[in-house]
């Protein structure tokens with residue numbers, strides 16, 4: 186067990202000596218503008234340390250024990266508990282644009298991606314994947330490729346002969362249990378012949394009608410959907426499988442993955458897990474949300490490969506994924522040194538997190554990855570973050586953002602968006618900016634607490650924005666459909682009218 190408060194045996198005066206500040210340690214004359222921060226930091230630090238010493242607060246220990254899993258092979262890459270946690274991402278190019286796809290894959294590999302996925306709608310995309318693979322090898326790349334399949338089990342069969350891994354979605358793979366059995370058994374045979382791995386990738390919001398009828402869109406339904414496929418694979422003794430269960434709601438995602446692991450354990454199955462939060466969005470909000478969901482599970486030792494889905498260029502996802510892995514897994518991570526203190530105050534039902542990280546991006550990821558799960562664990566709705574390097578207002582806003590990402594308190598409008606892929610119908614980043622600007626400039630506080638999803642395509646968008654109050658969905662080139670919950674309110678309207686129509690729709694509901 187790794188104690189957090191390594192200096193608990195020292196006097197308060199000795200502890201003060203060690204408090205790191207912006208310009209070194211206390212006593213090294215921080216500049217005038219940091220005096221207020223220093224005073225506040227010192228006060229908090231002393232109160233926390235003394236409270237822990239007097240047993241008034243619980244000092245939370247931090248450990249990391251990786252869940253033991255089977256090891257699978259994806260091309261040259263191993264995934265599972267005997268291998269490092271793998272970083273992956275997905276192309277947002279059209280799969281048939283071979284030149285752009287190859288260039289993007291090479292950029293991502295250079296940034297540290299170990300696995301790269303392409304949307305694969307039909308036979309033409311499978312052929313393109315074969316070309317992309319050939320060109321990547323010619324360029325010296327060893328990046329294993331993954332075909333992302335929805336709705337077309339026949340395309341999964343074709344891709345099994347071309348790619349190192351095929352991702353299928355149990356929610357749209359086959360219409361009934363008999364066809365699931367027949368088609369998936371056939372795919373398993375093809376994957377065995379070609380030494381291809383499979384990801385069974387379940388998403389909240391895209392369960393089959395059959396599962397929805399029995400369980401609704403619940404964690405139990407998502408796990409049942411995954412287990413149906415796993416049991417078929419088990420009977421056929423096919424084990425080259427990795428699993429994912431994703432949701433945009435971090436709490437649902439975490440609970441469901443835990444339930445999946447517990448269900449597998451009961452049946453003596455120990456497959457590796459791919460972690461991700463869907464439609465996390467972009468910028469700081471997207472990073473915080475991903476860190477809350479992925480971090481909660483990494484902290485429990487669950488997770489063998491991760492993808493941070495951001496509505497940005499895929500290269501931008503890699504450093505975030507790497508930092509999350511480093512924070513939990515590496516023994517030299519700040520998590521396991523003396524500069525982090527976490528306490529829980531039962532009386533105030535408040536969580537306190539102190540971290541002396543000097544890089545804002547890292548502090549933000551560390552705090553979100555650690556605090557989300559603890560807020561849930563202690564059923565706590567107050568979070569006090571402290572870092573003497575950054576100004577108070579910025580740190581306080583981060584506490585609010587973490588509480589919102591963990592779905593504990595809604596302080597602002599939540600914009601979620603898919604990461605984009607070869608199916609995306611518009612320029613994702615420009616569209617997100619237009620929708621955000623339109624909503625915030627016209628509705629402002631009226632939209633506080635609403636969840637608005639911006640989804641690139643009509644194929645997967647409406648299902649996967651399961652958690653949103655309103656949806657802006659790419660229905661075709663320059664065409665948008667607007668949703669209220671799961672109901673399509675305006676279909677195929679011109680894109681130039683869509684933001685205004687969305688504003689009016691929300692406004693009339695708020696009136």
Ligand code: SF4
Pocket residue numbers: 603604605606607608609610640641642643644645646649
């Ligand atoms: S919603 Fe559509 S466009 Fe967006 S990532 Fe999913 S499949 Fe691609």
